[in-house]
Amino acid sequence: MSVTDSLFREIEAFIYHEAELLDNHQHNEWLDLWDEQASYRMPVRVTHTKRQKDQEFQEKFGHFDETKEMLGMRVKRLCTSTAWAEEPQSRTRHFVSNLRINAVDNGQYELKTNLMLYRNRLDDAGHDLLSAERHDVIHQVGGEWRLLKRTIYMDQATLGTLNLSIFL
Amino acid sequence: MSNPNLIPPIAEAINKGQLPLGVFNSPELFELEKELLFAKSWNFLAHESEIPNAGDYVQRYIADDSFIVSRDKENTVHVVLNACRHRGRKVCSVEKGNARNFSCPYHGWVYDLDGKLIDVPYEEEGYGKNALNHDELGLMPAPKMGIWRGMIFANLDANAESLDDYLGDAKWYMDFYTNKSEAGLEVYGVPQRWVVDADWKLAADNFVGDGYHTFITHASTIQAGMLPAQSGDFLLDGVQVALEHFGIGFARQDPLFNSLAYPPPMMAAMRQRFNPEQVSLMDNGVSLPTHANLFPNLSFLNAPGTYTSMAPPAPYMTFRIWRPLAAGKTEIWSWCMVEKDAPEEFKQASYKAYLISFGTSGTLEQDDAENWSQITLPAKGTMASKLSLNYSMGDGLLEPMDDWPGPGNAYPLDFTEFAQRAFWKKWISTLEGK
Ligand code: FES
Ligand SMILES: [Fe+2]
Numbered sequence: 259m260s261v262t263d264s265l266f267r268e269i270e271a272f273i274y275h276e277a278e279l280l281d282n283h284q285h286n287e288w289l290d291l292w293d294e295q296a297s298y299r300m301p302v303r304v305t306h307t308k309r310q311k312d313q314e315f316q317e318k319f320g321h322f323d324e325t326k327e328m329l330g331m332r333v334k335r336l337c338t339s340t341a342w343a344e345e346p347q348s349r350t351r352h353f354v355s356n357l358r359i360n361a362v363d364n365g366q367y368e369l370k371t372n373l374m375l376y377r378n379r380l381d382d383a384g385h386d387l388l389s390a391e392r393h394d395v396i397h398q399v400g401g402e403w404r405l406l407k408r409t410i411y412m413d414q415a416t417l418g419t420l421n422l423s424i425f426l
Numbered sequence: 427m428s429n430p431n432l433i434p435p436i437a438e439a440i441n442k443g444q445l446p447l448g449v450f451n452s453p454e455l456f457e458l459e460k461e462l463l464f465a466k467s468w469n470f471l472a473h474e475s476e477i478p479n480a481g482d483y484v485q486r487y488i489a490d491d492s493f494i495v496s497r498d499k500e501n502t503v504h505v506v507l508n509a510c511r512h513r514g515r516k517v518c519s520v521e522k523g524n525a526r527n528f529s530c531p532y533h534g535w536v537y538d539l540d541g542k543l544i545d546v547p548y549e550e551e552g553y554g555k556n557a558l559n560h561d562e563l564g565l566m567p568a569p570k571m572g573i574w575r576g577m578i579f580a581n582l583d584a585n586a587e588s589l590d591d592y593l594g595d596a597k598w599y600m601d602f603y604t605n606k607s608e609a610g611l612e613v614y615g616v617p618q619r620w621v622v623d624a625d626w627k628l629a630a631d632n633f634v635g636d637g638y639h640t641f642i643t644h645a646s647t648i649q650a651g652m653l654p655a656q657s658g659d660f661l662l663d664g665v666q667v668a669l670e671h672f673g674i675g676f677a678r679q680d681p682l683f684n685s686l687a688y689p690p691p692m693m694a695a696m697r698q699r700f701n702p703e704q705v706s707l708m709d710n711g712v713s714l715p716t717h718a719n720l721f722p723n724l725s726f727l728n729a730p731g732t733y734t735s736m737a738p739p740a741p742y743m744t745f746r747i748w749r750p751l752a753a754g755k756t757e758i759w760s761w762c763m764v765e766k767d768a769p770e771e772f773k774q775a776s777y778k779a780y781l782i783s784f785g786t787s788g789t790l791e792q793d794d795a796e797n798w799s800q801i802t803l804p805a806k807g808t809m810a811s812k813l814s815l816n817y818s819m820g821d822g823l824l825e826p827m828d829d830w831p832g833p834g835n836a837y838p839l840d841f842t843e844f845a846q847r848a849f850w851k852k853w854i855s856t857l858e859g860k
Contacts, residue, residue: 300787304616305521313522319615319762319777321786327734328782335650335789342643343792415521416757417620421795422787 261359261367269396270357272403273371277352280425285333288425289326293397293404296326300390300410300426315411321422322410336423343423350424351376362395366406369394373410375426377419386419388412390426429454437854443818445850448811450625450802451754455857459750463722463856464489465582468592470724470747471495471505473761474576475612481524481539487757488582489750493568494518494528495578498539503573505580506541506565517565522616528565541565575604576611577745593720595833596672601704602715603726603743606688606696609767611743614777617759618785624798625805626723626748626756627853632794633717633725633746634673635845637661638819643797647789652782654682654732654739664840665712667832671852673845674718674726676707684713686741687730692768703831719845721852723748731779740775744784754802758795760785817850819843 261269279288292298300322301315324332335341353374360368375388395407410426432454439446449455471486472495483496485508492508494517508516510530517528517537527544528537536545543560546553568580572589574597579589586592593600604611632639641658648658660680667674677683685693696714697705708714718726725746730739747759762780764773784791804810820842830836837844 302616302618305519306523307520310520310523316615320781321618323778323781325734327736328778331650331652331733331782332789335646335652338646338649340642340645340649341789341793342646343796415619417618417786419620420622420799421620421792423789423792 261361266357266359269359269367269369269403272396273354273357273369273394276405277354280352281350283336283347285336289329289333291403291405292326292329293399293406294326295406296324296329297407298322298324298329298425299408300412300422303412303415305415321412321417341423343421346380348424349378352426364397366395366397369396373426375424377424379420388414388417388419388426392426432458433854433857437858439814440817440847440850440854443816443821443847445815445817446811447801447805447813447815449805450628451805451811453753456750456753458857460489462859463853464750466586466856467722468572468579468581468586468589469722470577470579470720470745472578473611473613473745473763474503474573474578475766476522476616477503479524481526483518483525483539484522485518485520487749488580491582492516492518493580494541494565496525496539502540503571503578504540505568505571505578506537507568509565510535511543511563511565537565541567575600577604592671594671595669596720598704598832599667599669599672599674599715599718600720600726601700603718603728603763605699606692607699607765607767608695609765611763612766614762614764614773614780617761619757619759620786621751621755621757622795622799623754624756624795624802625754626750628798628801629746629748629756629758629794630719630721630723630725631846631849632798633727634719634849635666635668635675635717635840635843637664637666637675637717637840637842639797643793644790646793647783650789651735652732652789654687654730656680656682659841661716661840665827665830665836665838666840666842666845667830667834667836668844668848669834670848671721672718672834673848674715675840675845676715677713677840678711680713682730682739683716684708684711686714686716686728687739688714688741689772692765692772706831719849721849722856723750727784729783731783733775733778733782737775740772740779742776742780742783744780754805760791817843817847821847 299320301320306314354371356372358370371392373390377386391411393409469488477497480499486493493505494508496504508518510517515532517530534547538544541564543563569584570581572579647653663679665676728743731742732739743763745761749757764776824837826835
């Protein structure tokens, strides 16, 4: 089901806001955007032949497979002064595009976005570039948009970044 | 061979309990390591549970060499070089799958699951009838391979001792990881792979015997709750064991670390399976072992992790390979291992505890790799490469325990560097060709 122009703009603004919170390291505010039933997953991708491509993304095994509580623990860690992987913090820029919205039942909306994530650290002039498609499910709670589900489909089987101390 | 003045000063330093920082980012040493070390060591490739059925295969690496690890129709596991005998093209370009045979995309030579050459297109026209000896043109088997407890290893040196002989006394300790249940281990999912700007030896050095770093490196994970230790120095009161090719660490007093959070029925099953000397450790307040490294680059970790306040901490176990890509560059392969016959809820919990602790997104892993990359990058400096690192911890302070039931020298503290010194002795003597 398609959505009206104004609803499209509203959801787009929500998604940009979410990316801004991450790039600003406002992790607690970011966490607040998640529903209590949150599922945040990044299935591990395995290079298969075209014939066996249906097995490419591991259903049961991820780089992330988080509940809201797990996301909360990760955020809590980032707020300490000894989360060395983010001390100093990564400089990230989430470029979010190609938004597609599909209205489903119960006031839920399925979103697809493309993500290009630029990551730079320390005084290194180089960067990591991570590309993915994200499948989200959002809905409104008390008039506010909340993320219910995110599945991140990485465009890499072997990840080209030191760690996932950042969120995508 | 390369620069004859490269090795002797390093050997001299290691003998004195020192190490020049430059070993962590040296293209010259890296070339020697590939030729003299990785090509002559027993390298872990895969676990049998990754290829359970006939025709299953995975692609695996020893440094730059790619291998196909496959299971044939007779249920036999094979390790063959992933390079066509005609022009050398990779015959397998995926990470994993199931196949009837391997057919080379360049000119179509076809190899059976065991590597045997079974078809050459236009053979008669191009080569003449029966001119090609198929028996001599199969994919090259790894010169040596061996399987222990489902763990598949290969060695590129045809004269190497058998896997069983190589593992030797380390098996007494590897039992704790691999022999907890009747059915043994299985890989949960697939290995996670990622690339870090850090030298493989730093990771091995950490897992072989660095009980010391946890209180500071992993402080945030205790604060945030994923590492359920009473304090960050939970390995201070521990035991470190150094074998020539293997090092391992145990905790002692931290009650949670003693069982690593295994539920009582699994602990009871372990007691049945372990031998009396192994059980005597558990009776004397020594934990199941946590960290270990088998020379050169296979590490083990078994620890408790917390991922929810709704359930007790769960034990997780990981095997990992630090695959050398270049001087100062490593591809990490991290497997999440579970007991095959454990209840599904246990596997799930163990997986979640692993995920929040180790692997690509693991919070303890993140801070470990950050340390290693911040050692590796500066290590190529002209002045820094000559910096002499201190490896003296525990030397002259501790004597081996005389009541320790296992092989090797055991020391009554895991805040010590005996296993690391043993690792470096093994490393340098391997490069010296001894
Ligand atoms: S390279 Fe494989 S058939 Fe020619
Ligand atoms: Fe660590």
